[in-house]
Amino acid sequence: MSYVLGIDGGGSKTVCILMDDSRQVLGHAEAGASNYQSIGVEAALKSIHSAINAAANEALKFTNIIKISAICLGLAGIGRSGDIEVVKNMVQELQNSQFLPITWDLQPANIVICHDALIALVGGVGHDVGIVVAAGTGSITFGRNQQGETKRVGGWGYILGDEGSAYKIAVAGMQAALKSYDGREIQTSLVQDFKQHLGFQSIEELIEVIYRRGWGVKEIASLAPIVDLAAAYGDELANNIIDNAVEELVIATSTVVNAIFSPNSAFEIVTTGSVWQGKSQIHERFTTAIVNQFPKVKVIFARYEPAYGAGLLALQSLDDI
Amino acid sequence: MSYVLGIDGGGSKTVCILMDDSRQVLGHAEAGASNYQSIGVEAALKSIHSAINAAANEALKFTNIIKISAICLGLAGIGRSGDIEVVKNMVQELQNSQFLPITWDLQPANIVICHDALIALVGGVGHDVGIVVAAGTGSITFGRNQQGETKRVGGWGYILGDEGSAYKIAVAGMQAALKSYDGREIQTSLVQDFKQHLGFQSIEELIEVIYRRGWGVKEIASLAPIVDLAAAYGDELANNIIDNAVEELVIATSTVVNAIFSPNSAFEIVTTGSVWQGKSQIHERFTTAIVNQFPKVKVIFARYEPAYGAGLLALQSLDDI
Numbered sequence: 001m002s003y004v005l006g007i008d009g010g011g012s013k014t015v016c017i018l019m020d021d022s023r024q025v026l027g028h029a030e031a032g033a034s035n036y037q038s039i040g041v042e043a044a045l046k047s048i049h050s051a052i053n054a055a056a057n058e059a060l061k062f063t064n065i066i067k068i069s070a071i072c073l074g075l076a077g078i079g080r081s082g083d084i085e086v087v088k089n090m091v092q093e094l095q096n097s098q099f100l101p102i103t104w105d106l107q108p109a110n111i112v113i114c115h116d117a118l119i120a121l122v123g124g125v126g127h128d129v130g131i132v133v134a135a136g137t138g139s140i141t142f143g144r145n146q147q148g149e150t151k152r153v154g155g156w157g158y159i160l161g162d163e164g165s166a167y168k169i170a171v172a173g174m175q176a177a178l179k180s181y182d183g184r185e186i187q188t189s190l191v192q193d194f195k196q197h198l199g200f201q202s203i204e205e206l207i208e209v210i211y212r213r214g215w216g217v218k219e220i221a222s223l224a225p226i227v228d229l230a231a232a233y234g235d236e237l238a239n240n241i242i243d244n245a246v247e248e249l250v251i252a253t254s255t256v257v258n259a260i261f262s263p264n265s266a267f268e269i270v271t272t273g274s275v276w277q278g279k280s281q282i283h284e285r286f287t288t289a290i291v292n293q294f295p296k297v298k299v300i301f302a303r304y305e306p307a308y309g310a311g312l313l314a315l316q317s318l319d320d321i
Numbered sequence: 322m323s324y325v326l327g328i329d330g331g332g333s334k335t336v337c338i339l340m341d342d343s344r345q346v347l348g349h350a351e352a353g354a355s356n357y358q359s360i361g362v363e364a365a366l367k368s369i370h371s372a373i374n375a376a377a378n379e380a381l382k383f384t385n386i387i388k389i390s391a392i393c394l395g396l397a398g399i400g401r402s403g404d405i406e407v408v409k410n411m412v413q414e415l416q417n418s419q420f421l422p423i424t425w426d427l428q429p430a431n432i433v434i435c436h437d438a439l440i441a442l443v444g445g446v447g448h449d450v451g452i453v454v455a456a457g458t459g460s461i462t463f464g465r466n467q468q469g470e471t472k473r474v475g476g477w478g479y480i481l482g483d484e485g486s487a488y489k490i491a492v493a494g495m496q497a498a499l500k501s502y503d504g505r506e507i508q509t510s511l512v513q514d515f516k517q518h519l520g521f522q523s524i525e526e527l528i529e530v531i532y533r534r535g536w537g538v539k540e541i542a543s544l545a546p547i548v549d550l551a552a553a554y555g556d557e558l559a560n561n562i563i564d565n566a567v568e569e570l571v572i573a574t575s576t577v578v579n580a581i582f583s584p585n586s587a588f589e590i591v592t593t594g595s596v597w598q599g600k601s602q603i604h605e606r607f608t609t610a611i612v613n614q615f616p617k618v619k620v621i622f623a624r625y626e627p628a629y630g631a632g633l634l635a636l637q638s639l640d641d642i
Contacts, residue, residue: 051417069620152501152503153503153504153505154495156499157528157531157532159531159532159541160495160528160531161497161500169481174480175477175481175482176479176483178481179482182474182475182573182576183474183576183579184474184572184573185575206477206481207477207478207481210478210480210481211480212358220480251505252503255504255505259504301445
């Protein structure tokens with residue numbers, strides 16, 4: 001029996017799955033963040049170590065000896081070859097650790113390092129062909145075809161891009177509320193909605209919250225559901241914002257389709273991230289627009305989580321040998 | 322002879338003008354930043370003290386004794402009554418200082434504390450009726466009518482607003498370049514322009530500059546001329562960005578006009594800030610749109626600087642008594 005590790009390392013948590021070669025998950029655990037570019041290599045390694053340790057301990061309930069034959073790490077922000085080297089060194093450190101209840105039998109080809117969009121795609125559809133449209137705090141669209149060609153659109157972050165993300169929806173909502181308050185825009189329930197949600201006397205207090213208290217990207221993104229809900233209740237400006245987000249996500253997706261698929265091919269597009277949970281029918285609006293353009297495409301919610309996708313990619317690396 | 326001080330306190334510098342009651346400027350000096358909300362009261366006070374000291378020493382070439390009868394401080398971010406109290410205490414500290422070569426004779430009514438848009442308006446047109454459209458790193462539109470009624474639109478900062486500002490133009494330019502690079506948009510010279518200006522091998526290096534090197538709002542805003550120049554050379558996406566900036570500034574301005582002026586009244590709109598220096602005819606585009614809507618209005622560049630406007634407001638407070 002072969003065992004593999006699938007690791008999803010992000011800015012808020014690290015998820016580890018320990019899987020056997022029949023795709024059976026024997027261990028599943030979470031630990032802290034592992035985006036080493038922000039928190040440093042040591043802290044990231046600690047989170048990954050901790051997640052593996054917990055997953056392995058869970059798996060030990062089912063089997064006595066765990067020899068890991070492959071590992072796949074999908075990490076946010078992985079791009080350049082320099083990044084790959086850093087993560088390879090982290091895997092070496094994990095193999096040297098005396099504190100993990102596992103043994104290792106890793107060939108270089110069985111250490112798979114990739115960015116988080118690929119494991120989200122593979123986990124989302126259950127195999128490695130299709131497109132993932134991730135719209136959470138940030139946004140990115142990524143596809144892979146039968147020939148293994150890939151195409152990425154977006155993922156440029158909250159200043160340079162992230163169109164259709166929760167951050168962008170929240171910011172557009174606050175901007176619309178302030179424009180309305182100024183008299184530059186029609187009336188919108190967003191003014192009252194933000195005031196109520198944030199306990200404000202006046203919408204002007206947004207200045208205090210956003211700049212002086214130094215809210216970060218995640219805190220701001222957490223306000224997106226206010227805009228989504230206002231849209232669901234029929235507010236015009238909020239609906240414009242949701243329509244605009246959908247349009248951006250549709251353009252990003254069709255750019256990926258046109259780059260690596262033929263317009264009539266049948267494949268799945270998996271949507272991941274908090275934005276798709278909206279009550280303003282954002283998923284339906286997106287699906288309608290996509291199926292209109294590409295009639296054989298199916299838009300789905302994720303079947304499995306990204307860490308599971310990482311596990312599948314680790315298993316796949318065993319077949320490749 | 323009465324003497325007054327006009328002070329323009331901002332995030333990058335403090336300007337002080339010492340003026341007599343015939344509007345003659347006897348001293349003019351600059352010092353460091355004085356936005357106390359960011360740098361603290363002590364550092365702000367030091368800058369103001371230093372600017373007054375240098376202006377007074379200059380004025381001492383023309384006169385032996387300088388007794389200050391009024392002071393006006395126009396400060397960025399001044400709004401609530403709490404702010405006013407802080408600045409009043411700063412003025413008290415200045416009066417207590419043994420290191421300034423001036424004496425004071427200030428009645429409470431001759432301590433004028435206001436936000437920077439008002440002194441920009443008064444300096445810009447030379448009196449206190451009209452509209453100022455400030456578009457530099459940030460943007461704000463502010464007007465005052467014959468009756469003393471005021472209206473502010475915008476000024477919500479780089480996350481919540483600042484439509485038409487250099488920051489917004491620069492960010493829109495980078496977003497357009499990356500969308501084009503992704504294949505989401507038509508070709509644009511902006512990709513090459515940013516690469517060349519920043520010495521990049523690939524436009525993807527924007528990520529490195531904007532997030533990892535932690536560029537601030539001013540550094541980002543300093544890229545606006547790249548977009549302006551691309552527009553001047555006929556680039557379509559760059560021109561869309563400039564058109565959009567103009568449209569935002571026109572909407573903000575007409576909102577102020579409609580709030581406090583009658584559509585047929587004759588007054589001046591003064592434009593201040595780096596955006597108006599653009600080579601893509603941004604000032605002409607704005608003027609055409611405004612005069613189209615309000616035929617009797619004149620759009621001008623600033624006659625005097627904001628510190629001079631503060632001096633005029635200080636003089637005005639003497640008349641009011």
